[in-house]
Amino acid sequence: MVLPLAAAVGCTATTPPDGEQVDTATDSTLAPLHPAIDHLDETVVTVTTTAGDDVEVAAKVAATAADRQRGLMEVTDLPGGTGMLFLFDEERDGGFWMWNTLIALDIAFAADDGTIHTVATMVPCEAEDPGACPTTAPDAPYTAALEVPGGWFDEVDVTPGATMAWTDPEPIRP
Numbered sequence: 001m002v003l004p005l006a007a008a009v010g011c012t013a014t015t016p017p018d019g020e021q022v023d024t025a026t027d028s029t030l031a032p033l034h035p036a037i038d039h040l041d042e043t044v045v046t047v048t049t050t051a052g053d054d055v056e057v058a059a060k061v062a063a064t065a066a067d068r069q070r071g072l073m074e075v076t077d078l079p080g081g082t083g084m085l086f087l088f089d090e091e092r093d094g095g096f097w098m099w100n101t102l103i104a105l106d107i108a109f110a111a112d113d114g115t116i117h118t119v120a121t122m123v124p125c126e127a128e129d130p131g132a133c134p135t136t137a138p139d140a141p142y143t144a145a146l147e148v149p150g151g152w153f154d155e156v157d158v159t160p161g162a163t164m165a166w167t168d169p170e171p172i173r174p
Contacts, residue, residue: 033072041171042058042172044057045146045166047156048162048165055081062087072084075102084146086144087143088143091111093141095137097136099130104150106153106158108153119159120136139160
């Protein structure tokens with residue numbers, strides 16, 4: 001299992017001894033991406049390249065089926081160093097598609113231990129029928145996938161064999 005880093009993007013609501021709930025959610029660390037995903041929890045993903053360099057990605061977290069299905073659809077701009085982390089409870093081998101996605105994206109698929117085994121670049125699919133869009137499938141089962149702007153993994157030298165770990169996903173203040 002991937003171990004989260006010690007630092008967190010923000011804090012969750014806590015209940016002090018007197019029983020009064022205190023809102024300790026944080027403001028978003030990401031610029032608005034799209035109203036349908038701006039409310040999602042955030043994390044910091046640290047990717048350690050095969051050369052030993054650490055690269056950080058501020059990411060929205062897609063941990064539910066609905067959030068994973070929506071992904072980065074209709075996002076028009078995704079700066080380098082930002083992305084979306086897709087988390088799954090069990091290993092899977094299904095691929096990702098780019099239906100209604102407006103920008104090219106890189107994707108890294110990681111095994112349960114955080115080792116990245118597949119890196120690919122995906123291009124938008126303009127088909128009206130989602131079934132007509134190609135699927136980008138990994139080389140092996142995965143429990144996490146990280147999407148970033150297309151070409152960014154090449155820029156920072158993320159290749160198979162790199163590893164990734166992330167902070168606990170934290171809610172953001174609406």
